[in-house]
Amino acid sequence: MKLWQYILRRILLMIPLLIGITLITFSISHLAPGDPARLAAGIHAPEETVEVLRQRLGLDKPVFVQYLLYMTRLLKGDFGTSIMTRRPVIQDIMVRWPGTIELTTAAMLIVIIFGIPLGIFSAANEGKPLDHMSRIISLLGVSTPSFWLILIVLLIFCKYLGLFPIGYRIDPTIDLQRITGFHIVDSILTLNFNALISSIRHIILPAFVLGFQGQATVQRLLRSKMLESLTHDYVKMARAKGLSERAVVYKHALKNSLIPVVTMLALMYGGMLGGTFIIESLFSWQGLGRYGSRAVLQLDFPAIMGVTIMYTMIFALVNLIVDILYAYLDPRIIY
Amino acid sequence: MESDSAKGLGGIIDRHKPFLQELRHILYLIRRSPLSLLGITLFSVFLLLATLAPYIMPYDPFKINLSGAFQRPNIEHLFGTDEMGRDILSRILWGCRISLQVGVTVVLISLCIGTILGGIAGYVGGAVEEIIMRFTDLVLAFPSLVLAMALSAALGPGLNNAIFAISITWWPWYARLIRGQVLSIREAGFVEAARCVGASDFRILFRHIIPNSLGPIIVNASMDFGWAILMTSSLGFLGIGAQPPEPEWGAMINAGRLYFMDKPWIATFPGLAILFVVLASNLIGDGLGEILNPRLRRR
Numbered sequence: 256m257k258l259w260q261y262i263l264r265r266i267l268l269m270i271p272l273l274i275g276i277t278l279i280t281f282s283i284s285h286l287a288p289g290d291p292a293r294l295a296a297g298i299h300a301p302e303e304t305v306e307v308l309r310q311r312l313g314l315d316k317p318v319f320v321q322y323l324l325y326m327t328r329l330l331k332g333d334f335g336t337s338i339m340t341r342r343p344v345i346q347d348i349m350v351r352w353p354g355t356i357e358l359t360t361a362a363m364l365i366v367i368i369f370g371i372p373l374g375i376f377s378a379a380n381e382g383k384p385l386d387h388m389s390r391i392i393s394l395l396g397v398s399t400p401s402f403w404l405i406l407i408v409l410l411i412f413c414k415y416l417g418l419f420p421i422g423y424r425i426d427p428t429i430d431l432q433r434i435t436g437f438h439i440v441d442s443i444l445t446l447n448f449n450a451l452i453s454s455i456r457h458i459i460l461p462a463f464v465l466g467f468q469g470q471a472t473v474q475r476l477l478r479s480k481m482l483e484s485l486t487h488d489y490v491k492m493a494r495a496k497g498l499s500e501r502a503v504v505y506k507h508a509l510k511n512s513l514i515p516v517v518t519m520l521a522l523m524y525g526g527m528l529g530g531t532f533i534i535e536s537l538f539s540w541q542g543l544g545r546y547g548s549r550a551v552l553q554l555d556f557p558a559i560m561g562v563t564i565m566y567t568m569i570f571a572l573v574n575l576i577v578d579i580l581y582a583y584l585d586p587r588i589i590y
Numbered sequence: 591m592e593s594d595s596a597k598g599l600g601g602i603i604d605r606h607k608p609f610l611q612e613l614r615h616i617l618y619l620i621r622r623s624p625l626s627l628l629g630i631t632l633f634s635v636f637l638l639l640a641t642l643a644p645y646i647m648p649y650d651p652f653k654i655n656l657s658g659a660f661q662r663p664n665i666e667h668l669f670g671t672d673e674m675g676r677d678i679l680s681r682i683l684w685g686c687r688i689s690l691q692v693g694v695t696v697v698l699i700s701l702c703i704g705t706i707l708g709g710i711a712g713y714v715g716g717a718v719e720e721i722i723m724r725f726t727d728l729v730l731a732f733p734s735l736v737l738a739m740a741l742s743a744a745l746g747p748g749l750n751n752a753i754f755a756i757s758i759t760w761w762p763w764y765a766r767l768i769r770g771q772v773l774s775i776r777e778a779g780f781v782e783a784a785r786c787v788g789a790s791d792f793r794i795l796f797r798h799i800i801p802n803s804l805g806p807i808i809v810n811a812s813m814d815f816g817w818a819i820l821m822t823s824s825l826g827f828l829g830i831g832a833q834p835p836e837p838e839w840g841a842m843i844n845a846g847r848l849y850f851m852d853k854p855w856i857a858t859f860p861g862l863a864i865l866f867v868v869l870a871s872n873l874i875g876d877g878l879g880e881i882l883n884p885r886l887r888r889r
Contacts, residue, residue, distance in 0.1 A: 275728040280740070287744040390625070394876070398868035400820055402827045403843055403861030406850045414851055479879075529735025533824060537847075547736070551743045552829055563740045567732050 261582060265575055276567050277329060280560045281322050287556055294338060294556065329564070335557030339549060344561035347546060352565065353436030354424055354542030355535070358465065359527050361458050365466030366473055366523065371516070373470070374477025379504050381482060389474070396471025402533045405464050409537075412460060419460050422539035426453040461538045465530050469523045476519050480512035487511075514585050521577035525570040619881045626877020632870035640686040649677035651684040651837050663855055670855040673845065674835075678856065681837035682863050688838050689819050689867060692753055696818035697811050699757035704764025705800060705807075711765065712772030713795045723769065726762040734759040738821065742830050749822075749838060752831035756821045760814065767810060771803030778802075809879045816871030823864050839864050 284291070292309035293300075309315055313324040328335075334344035373389055380386045413421045425431060425438050431450045434441050439458070442450035484490065485508050493503045531544030532551075539545070543562050550558035603610065620626055639646070648668075655675035663670040669678035711722040729737070734756075741755035775781065776799065784798050823840025825831030827847075832838030834845060839860040846856030 272728070272731060275724075276731060279728065279732070283740050283744045286741075288746060394625075394869060394872055395865070398816065398820075398865050398872055400823055400827075400840070400843075400861060400864045400868075402824060402840070403857065403864065406843070406847055406854075406857055406861070410851060410854060475876075525733040526735070529733040529739075532735060532739060533828065536828075547739070548828055551739050554743060556744075559740050559743055563732070563736055566736045570733050571731055 258579075258582065262579055265578060269571060269575070272571060273568075274326075276564060277326060278322070280563055281325050283563075284556050284560055285318075287554070291556065294554075295336065297338075334561035334564070337550070337558040337561075338555040339553050339558065344557050347558065348543065348561055348565055350436075351541060351543045351546050352569075354438075354540060355528070355531050355544055356569070357424075357437045357439060358458065358461055358531060358535070358540060358542060359524065361462035362466035362469065362527050362530075363520070363524060365462055366469040366520070369466075370470035370473030371477060374474040374516075375481065375504070375509060377474065377478040378481035378485070378508075390478070393471040393474045396467055397475065399468065401464055401468060401530055402537065404467065405461075405534060405537045408460060408464055420453075420457055424454060424457055424541055425450060426457075429453050461534050461540060465527055465534050468530075469527060472523065473516060473519060477512060477516050480515055481508050484508040484511045514581070517577060517581060517584065521574050524573045528566050528570060616881055620877065623877050623880065625873050626881075629870045629873025629877060632866060633874060636686055636690065636867055636870065639683055640690050643683040643687055647677075647680040647683050649680045651676060651680040652835055653677075660849070660853055660856075662853075669859045670853075672842070672856045673849060676835075678842075678859055681842060682839070682859055685837040685839045685842065685860065685863065686867075688749070688832065688836070689823070689864070692749070692822045693815040693819045693867075693871070695753050696757050696760065696822070697814050699753075700761040700814070701764050701807070701811060703757070703761035704766075705768050707761070708765035708768030709772055709795050709800050712769040713776060713791070713799065719769075722765070726765045729759065729762045732759070735821065735824065738825065739828070739830065742825060747830045747833055749826075749832040749836060752822055752825045756818060756825070760818070763810070763814075764807065767807055768800070768803060771806065772799050775799050775802055805882050809875055809882060812878055813872055813875030816868035816875075819864065819871075820868055 290305075292305050292312060292314050295312065296305045296308050313321055316324070332345050334348070336342065337344050337347055340347055373393070377386050377389045377393075409421060412418050420426065429447075429450050431438060431441055431447060431454075432445050434444055438454040439451065442448070442454060481504075485504075490503060490507055493507050498506075528544075531540075531542060532548045533544070534540065535542045535544035536548045543565060547559065547562035547566075549555075550562065620630070653676060655671070657675065658671055659673055659675040661667050661671040661675075667677050667679065669682065672678055672681070707722050707726070711719040737759045738752075738755045741758060742752050745751035745755060772795075780802075781794060781798055784794050789798070822831055823838065823843070826838045826840025827844045829841075829844060832841045834841055842860040843857045846853070846858075846860070850857050
């Protein structure tokens with residue numbers, strides 16, 4: 256099978272996945288207490304309106320018919336109307352998703368920039384004091400509750416040091432033309448340097464906090480994989496050939512340890528998407544996470560399900576990309 | 591030396607000699623690894639605090655005293671008081687019990703579901719395996735905190751619902767692990783032997799295969815213990831897990847976040863408590879992982 260055939264197969268496999276995902280979200284919203292028609296119409300709506308809405312949403316039909324109706328609505332991009340904003344959920348999502356992707360991707364950069372070098376460093380200096388120190392730091396990183404870390408970081412960097420602005424994706428007084436919705440990309444495209452600097456200053460803290468746990472995880476995984484690789488025969492062989500320690504560590508051990516790290520990075524993207532619920536609400540970041548966490552508190556089910564489906568689809572897409580990368584990185588994989 | 595003491599206890603020790611030797615070797619390795627010792631010590635401290643909480647709490651953790659609200663840490667209230675004048679130290683001690691219970695419950699529920707489904711999938715194979723594993727993949731397709739939030743929103747806020755929601759998002763990892771283990775053990779000699787003496791499939795799976803595949807699972811379980819506490823406190827922090835006045839650490843931080851800029855002690859101490867419990871669990875998991883990984887072990 257060729258690479259493109261593999262990619263095609265993976266894309267086709269997304270279809271049953273989507274059916275499964277919607278089945279689960281559909282069942283979850285059915286678990287929810289209360290009458291969905293009443294919730295959608297509003298608490299004070301008259302009984303007739305509720306009845307009309309019930310028929311329009313097909314809530315009086317058998318469950319499997321309801322699921323089919325739900326599916327057709329989803330395929331048309333109709334996620335229902337949000338109870339909090341009184342607007343179609345899909346519109347709310349379209350406005351907010353770039354913010355979340357921008358934040359998560361920036362956090363991923365932090366993970367890669369810090370996690371990989373620290374992991375290599377730790378493994379190369381195994382058992383020395385510096386290794387112990389970086390291990391302890393990474394363990395602390397994995398163990399710190401992110402919502403608490405944010406409070407501490409806000410206190411230190413924003414209140415005491417005043418280094419970073421609190422809240423929002425960009426200084427509200429700066430005018431930025433919306434092209435892609437990604438503030439950093441937009442400000443580069445429109446050559447608006449004030450906006451670029453402001454949006455970078457706004458993204459640093461939340462991205463750092465979101466990536467902090469992840470970088471510690473990557474560091475730990477890479478360290479243990481490197482140490483494992485270093486015991487293999489091919490490493491002994493490389494040493495016996497008289498290769499320098501540098502070449503042994505970076506060329507032989509590192510290359511073979513990076514594959515599980517790539518898998519981990521894909522999984523982590525999902526974890527960080529979950530993390531945006533907390534980070535975005537604490538930083539007043541205009542994104543899906545803040546929207547989702549407000550929806551959860553107000554039991555706004557159309558919005559909750561919309562965000563859940565959206566997040567799961569982003570996650571599935573990231574996994575797809577990584578799987579393709581993976582097939583490229585590891586020639587042993589027969590697709 | 592060992593055989594001398596064994597004589598008194600008859601054949602029992604003799605019969606389990608390989609196991610005891612293994613145990614001794616593991617204890618020896620634990621002693622040699624300072625980080626896992628630190629983890630075990632930390633964990634024991636929390637366990638002790640949770641057990642003794644009703645006797646050592648200086649105040650009632652639920653007692654509201656509005657005139658004594660927002661006290662800085664002082665001699666009477668070592669960790670200060672919160673917005674309702676409740677003693678934070680007492681609440682943290684009481685919260686120890688909640689957190690340890692949460693960790694154990696989540697790990698046990700997900701381990702049980704995962705073991706049964708993963709074990710059956712690996713042992714039976716065929717269409718059953720296909721169905722179970724595809725369902726597992728499906729649950730894993732959701733970012734776990736997102737699914738847990740959606741589920742607990744649907745079930746209604748509360749600690750028990752949060753525990754249930756988190757377990758539902760976490761068992762697939764165990765199912766995958768157990769299935770892999772079962773697949774590798776299924777053809778082992780001792781399984782064949784059990785089959786020859788006429789043991790039922792149920793007995794072979796649950797008495798022979800699964801007990802022998804628990805090694806790597808214990809490592810995961812000890813790390814997941816801390817992870818479960820982190821997740822539950824995240825839900826508590828978001829306001830959909832434990833509800834006030836329950837002194838769950840995440841919910842306490844949520845209550846303290848409004849005042850954090852001026853009165854940081856309210857949220858700082860519960861955060862430190864979470865940090866140290868999770869740290870203990872990670873240290874233990876890390877140490878066990880190193881001990882049980884044969885490649886890193888005998889170097």
